[in-house]
Amino acid sequence: MSSKLIMEKVFKYFPLRRSLVEILTFRPPRYVRAVDGVSFTVDEGEIFCLAGESGCGKTTTGRLIVRLLEFTGGRALYRPRKEILSEIPPQYIVEKEYVDLTAKLPRQVDKLLRRDVQIVFQDPYGSLNPRMRIYDILKEPLDIHGVGASEDEKREKVFKALEEVKLTPPEEFAERYPHMLSGGQRQRIGIARALILEPSLVVADEPVSMLDVSVRAEILQLMMDLKATRNLTYVFITHDLAVAAYICNRIGIMYLGTIVEKGPIDLIVNNPQHPYAKALIAAVPEPDPRNRFKIREVPIKGEIPSAANIPPGCRFHPRCPYAMDICKKEPPPEIEIEKGHTVSCWLYAKR
Amino acid sequence: MSSALLNVNDLRIYYYTLTGVVRGVDGVSFQLQDGEVLGIAGESGCGKSTLGYGLLGLIPPPGRIAGGSVVLDGIDITKLKPAELRKVRWAKVSMVFQGAMNALNPVYTVGHQLAEPLVIHKGMSVKEALEVAGEMLKRVGLGPEVLGRYPHELSGGMKQRVMIAMALLLKPRLVIADEPTTALDVVIQAQIMNLFKEIKQRERNAMIFITHDLSLIAEVADKTAIMYAGKMVELGPSDNVFNNPAHPYTQGLLRSIPRLRGKEKITWIPGVPPDLRAPPPGCRFHPRCPYAMDVCRSEEPPTVEVEKGHTVSCWLYAKR
Numbered sequence: 001m002s003s004k005l006i007m008e009k010v011f012k013y014f015p016l017r018r019s020l021v022e023i024l025t026f027r028p029p030r031y032v033r034a035v036d037g038v039s040f041t042v043d044e045g046e047i048f049c050l051a052g053e054s055g056c057g058k059t060t061t062g063r064l065i066v067r068l069l070e071f072t073g074g075r076a077l078y079r080p081r082k083e084i085l086s087e088i089p090p091q092y093i094v095e096k097e098y099v100d101l102t103a104k105l106p107r108q109v110d111k112l113l114r115r116d117v118q119i120v121f122q123d124p125y126g127s128l129n130p131r132m133r134i135y136d137i138l139k140e141p142l143d144i145h146g147v148g149a150s151e152d153e154k155r156e157k158v159f160k161a162l163e164e165v166k167l168t169p170p171e172e173f174a175e176r177y178p179h180m181l182s183g184g185q186r187q188r189i190g191i192a193r194a195l196i197l198e199p200s201l202v203v204a205d206e207p208v209s210m211l212d213v214s215v216r217a218e219i220l221q222l223m224m225d226l227k228a229t230r231n232l233t234y235v236f237i238t239h240d241l242a243v244a245a246y247i248c249n250r251i252g253i254m255y256l257g258t259i260v261e262k263g264p265i266d267l268i269v270n271n272p273q274h275p276y277a278k279a280l281i282a283a284v285p286e287p288d289p290r291n292r293f294k295i296r297e298v299p300i301k302g303e304i305p306s307a308a309n310i311p312p313g314c315r316f317h318p319r320c321p322y323a324m325d326i327c328k329k330e331p332p333p334e335i336e337i338e339k340g341h342t343v344s345c346w347l348y349a350k351r
Numbered sequence: 352m353s354s355a356l357l358n359v360n361d362l363r364i365y366y367y368t369l370t371g372v373v374r375g376v377d378g379v380s381f382q383l384q385d386g387e388v389l390g391i392a393g394e395s396g397c398g399k400s401t402l403g404y405g406l407l408g409l410i411p412p413p414g415r416i417a418g419g420s421v422v423l424d425g426i427d428i429t430k431l432k433p434a435e436l437r438k439v440r441w442a443k444v445s446m447v448f449q450g451a452m453n454a455l456n457p458v459y460t461v462g463h464q465l466a467e468p469l470v471i472h473k474g475m476s477v478k479e480a481l482e483v484a485g486e487m488l489k490r491v492g493l494g495p496e497v498l499g500r501y502p503h504e505l506s507g508g509m510k511q512r513v514m515i516a517m518a519l520l521l522k523p524r525l526v527i528a529d530e531p532t533t534a535l536d537v538v539i540q541a542q543i544m545n546l547f548k549e550i551k552q553r554e555r556n557a558m559i560f561i562t563h564d565l566s567l568i569a570e571v572a573d574k575t576a577i578m579y580a581g582k583m584v585e586l587g588p589s590d591n592v593f594n595n596p597a598h599p600y601t602q603g604l605l606r607s608i609p610r611l612r613g614k615e616k617i618t619w620i621p622g623v624p625p626d627l628r629a630p631p632p633g634c635r636f637h638p639r640c641p642y643a644m645d646v647c648r649s650e651e652p653p654t655v656e657v658e659k660g661h662t663v664s665c666w667l668y669a670k671r
Contacts, residue, residue, distance in 0.1 A: 053536035053537065053538065054536055182623045184623070185623075212394040212395055212563065213394070213563065213564075213565070213604060213607050213608060214394060214603060214604060214607050214619055214620040215619060215620075215623075216607065216609075216619070217607040217609070217617040217618060217619035218619035218621075220609075220617070221619070239536065239537065240537075240609075241537070241611060242608070242609040242610060242611045243609050245609065245610070245611050245612070246609035246610075246617065247609075269611055269612060270612070279538055280537060280538060281611070282541070283537045283538045283540065283541035284537060284611050285540070285541070285544065285564070285566035285567050285569070285570050286566050286569065286610060286611060287565045287566045287568075287569045287593060287605060287608050287610075288569050288593065289569045289572070289575075289589035289590050289592075289593045289594075290590075291569055291570050292548065292569065292570055292571050292572065292573070292589070295545050295548055295549070296541045296544070296545055298538055298541045298542055298545070300538060302506075303506040303507070303508055303536075303539060304536070
């Protein structure tokens with residue numbers, strides 16, 4: 001198997017605050033089911049994209065992978081790179097070369113995994129400490145993980161990281177503070193910070209959504225170049241299907257905590273099956289002025305419901321133009337439409 | 352053309368900050384005919400929102416109109432006193448604000464907020480006003496029950512529909528929409544864009560659509576204007592601007608948009624937009640322009656008509 005990451009029915013529930021009445025009457029606690037039985041695999045060296053509207057659980061899934069959040073349930077097997085794997089005590093290794101991210105791991109293993117799985121955040125304005133120089137921002141991970149024997153070696157690593165994200169001359173950028181940089185430059189710092197520990201898996205959470213179009217392409221290209229030179233695997237989280245189509249190999253379309261359709265990007269863009277995926281793709285605007293004469297067909301109604309109150313059966317059924325009786329009662333099975341392209345919808349189930 | 356609904360001439364809007372004068376809009380001229388939809392695109396900080404606010408006389412301090420004129424339906428907005436401006440605003444020109452989430456007052460019902468301009472401008476009774484407001488809600492795809500709701504009871508898409516209803520209430524000749532779908536999800540965005548298309552067909556008012564997303568402009572606009580660093584660098588019929596862009600900046604922008612289908616490589620424009628306190632001399636785009644010549648660095652480019660109705664401010668097209 002060459003899978004880098006295997007997510008098997010993972011869950012993340014956030015408990016809701018209970019009122020005094022609820023506690024006194026012994027009502028069961030309620031949860032926001034942010035991630036509710038998500039399964040997918042990410043192959044070594046690929047860009048896997050999680051896409052969907054806000055509130056669909058894509059960011060929560062990303063944060064689970066980097067373990068900024070703890071899993072509520074399921075199994076998430078991650079294969080670290082060799083040097084890291086050799087340092088992990090054997091009792092935490094499953095299936096020869098995987099670590100289960102949902103298991104309780106000691107600090108030492110935790111720290112090793114954090115070196116190997118890194119994240120690039122969405123907001124380049126909010127994710128850099130405004131009171132730290134770029135040099136200190138980039139050096140901090142090295143200090144924490146004890147990488148680099150001497151200060152000189154660390155300095156060299158920081159400068160190299162800056163050069164890699166094309167912020168040259170590095171001596172000059174290292175001395176600056178975040179407010180002295182543009183949005184695109186800040187996002188490069190975000191990328192440099194994620195890569196300085198030489199991870200093998202990077203979760204990129206909407207890395208270009210806050211940037212202007214003219215710099216967006218540059219950051220995407222930079223990410224692809226770095227992936228090629230460093231043999232990285234990306235989990236790329238985005239709401240923008242055009243960006244997904246440009247950068248990724250495979251995609252999973254999420255709706256209210258589940259993946260409704262997944263497969264190779266070309267198959268999904270050109271032949272979406274799930275009614276939600278169809279609407280999402282039909283809704284993407286394109287820079288063609290002929291579009292102004294036609295009304296876009298987005299037949300779905302209403303807006304995404306709260307994850308604290310998920311509809312029974314297929315969770316998309318209240319908005320689905322094709323909803324049948326069974327959709328209201330039972331969650332749909334996952335069906336393979338063509339090789340590697342699966343959809344969770346009753347429309348395609350043979351009964 | 353004297354018959355134009357809106358005639359903006361050499362408009363300058365400057366922000367007088369402690370660290371210097373920011374030239375947000377610096378010499379913009381254009382015209383808009385009745386019923387026409389103009390899309391204004393540009394990156395953040397290019398002055399497109401400032402221009403929109405300027406057309407309503409709503410520039411936040413320390414900004415001020417430093418020169419030029421905005422003649423709407425024969426009235427120069429820049430010369431009006433605040434009280435006179437209040438009469439024009441909303442009745443002749445209205446706005447759909449950026450971020451509908453925060454543009455509604457959370458402590459009043461939707462009905463109250465929709466009725467207010469009708470009561471003030473038209474002298475209607477509250478009952479009449481609510482009736483008209485309910486009618487308007489129907490036209491933007493909402494039921495009359497929304498009148499009794501508070502903004503927090505509505506979803507983002509519904510709030511945006513309320514904002515659009517509010518902008519259309521007094522049947523203004525011109526509606527300005529400033530990033531009306533930015534905070535919305537793509538499915539809702541498509542529905543709101545469909546609504547704009549329907550409104551354009553039905554109400555036949557002129558519209559200025561301001562956004563950073565060229566794809567959205569292609570969805571509604573008859574004419575497209577591209578702004579860069581406070582200047583309008585290109586203006587023309589949408590078909591021409593999208594299919595035959597003249598300005599190197601427009602060309603760069605269009606090449607940087609990833610497409611859903613089609614695998615052509617996207618490119619980017621190197622560098623960053625200039626500081627508007629001290630814009631570069633000559634053409635403001637020259638430090639980022641792949642075709643920059645000597646003259647671009649020293650002299651401001653003239654506005655040249657490359658096709659009928661399609662103008663560009665660039666030395667490449669100037670005959671010397």
